[in-house]
Amino acid sequence: MDDSVAADDELLGFVPVPTTARRDGWTPDRQRLFIAILAEHGCVSAAARAAGMTPQSARRLRNRPDASAFVRSWTIARQMGRDRAYDEAVRRGRGVTVPVTYAGRVIGHRTRLDNRLLFAACYGSFLDR
Numbered sequence: 001m002d003d004s005v006a007a008d009d010e011l012l013g014f015v016p017v018p019t020t021a022r023r024d025g026w027t028p029d030r031q032r033l034f035i036a037i038l039a040e041h042g043c044v045s046a047a048a049r050a051a052g053m054t055p056q057s058a059r060r061l062r063n064r065p066d067a068s069a070f071v072r073s074w075t076i077a078r079q080m081g082r083d084r085a086y087d088e089a090v091r092r093g094r095g096v097t098v099p100v101t102y103a104g105r106v107i108g109h110r111t112r113l114d115n116r117l118l119f120a121a122c123y124g125s126f127l128d129r
Contacts, residue, residue: 014031014032014035014069014070014072014073015069015070016028016031016032016069016070017031017061017064017066017067017069017070018066019061024052026053026057026058026061030051030052030053031051031061031070033050033051034047034048034050034051034053034058035047035070035073035074035077036077037050037051038074038077038078038081039076039077039078039080039081040081040084041081041084041085042077042078042079042080042081042082042083042084042085043081043085044058044059044078062074086121089117089118089120089121090117090118090121092114092117093113093114093115093116093117093118093119093120093121094113094118095111095112095113095114096111096112096114097109097110097111097112098110098111098112
């Protein structure tokens, strides 16, 4: 079985942590949204903000003794997000084609390199946030 298929199955089988019924708390929908955003970007703080929560409360939820399914999904989603972020940084670092305009008309195209992104991708500094 392919590793990416296994990872997707694990995320799809995610069982939210049982919490008290609070409108502003970690509802099952917020937990699922958090995991989905984390799988896209790999950034805990961005995923928590997207779910309307804080990174600290996400880590508290993760540290609960009954959160084993959440922890597994978190781990898989974070790695998936980091892989996507790495691939995107390398792609952009190798160059993005942008139009060259003169007097309001496109006269050509140029490849704009971003060595900082390529450097960050190679050394992983952007992944630790």
